[in-house]
Amino acid sequence: MQHTRTQDTLVGLFVAAGIVALFFLSLQVSNIRSFMPADxxxxxxxxxxxxxxxxxxxxxxxxxxxxxxxxxxxxxxxxxxxxxxxxxxxxxxxxxxxxxxxxxxxxxxxxxxxxxxxxxxxxxxxxxxxxxxxxxxxxxxxxxxxxxxxxxx
Structure with a gap:
């Protein structure tokens, strides 16, 4: 089975989406709501x-x-x-x-x-x-x- 550039791109996007999801999950667990403080x-x-x-x-x-x-x-x-x-x-x-x-x-x-x-x-x-x-x-x-x-x- 050959790897194509499209497959590599899709795998990379999937891994990046997983990292972003873990980042937002860690923000929720640590009670941090946003980067900017509210008024x-x-x-x-x-x-x-x-x-x-x-x-x-x-x-x-x-x-x-x-x-x-x-x-x-x-x-x-x-x-x-x-x-x-x-x-x-x-x-x-x-x-x-x-x-x-x-x-x-x-x-x-x-x-x-x-x-x-x-x-x-x-x-x-x-x-x-x-x-x-x-x-x-x-x-x-x-x-x-x-x-x-x-x-x-």
Missing amino acids: TYVITARFSNSGGLKVKSPVSVAGVRIGRVSNIYIDKETYESVVEMSIESKYDTLPDDTSATIYTAGLLGEQYINLDPGGSFDYLKNGGRIEITQSAIVLEEVIGRFLFQKAEE
Whole structure:
């Protein structure tokens, strides 16, 4: 069987299409949506424990992703975890009494921040801070409490 130039070209195009497909699959798996950042504003929240929260973790309201975690660092004075969130500008009507909670998707899934809007008529602006927060639940602590509680009975 002889190889023709057409066959070689088709095989090359097939391999190139496979490489492009793997590239886009890796972007989806790593939570990277695009190369250009969308129009966003930044808000912060302080947690006593941010658990396994990571940069690029989703930020959602009522199950709808409205942004991502852009930075996590520790406050050297209060030893709290400070989480910066980039929120899409089209969601600029978050009340300033919104609360933030760190949840886990499923039993062992990734962690994300859920925002529960309050009832204030004033909105969070760029650089705003969420005052009402609930830290991540650490599975090991819950299991330890359960075991010690059962041991005392």
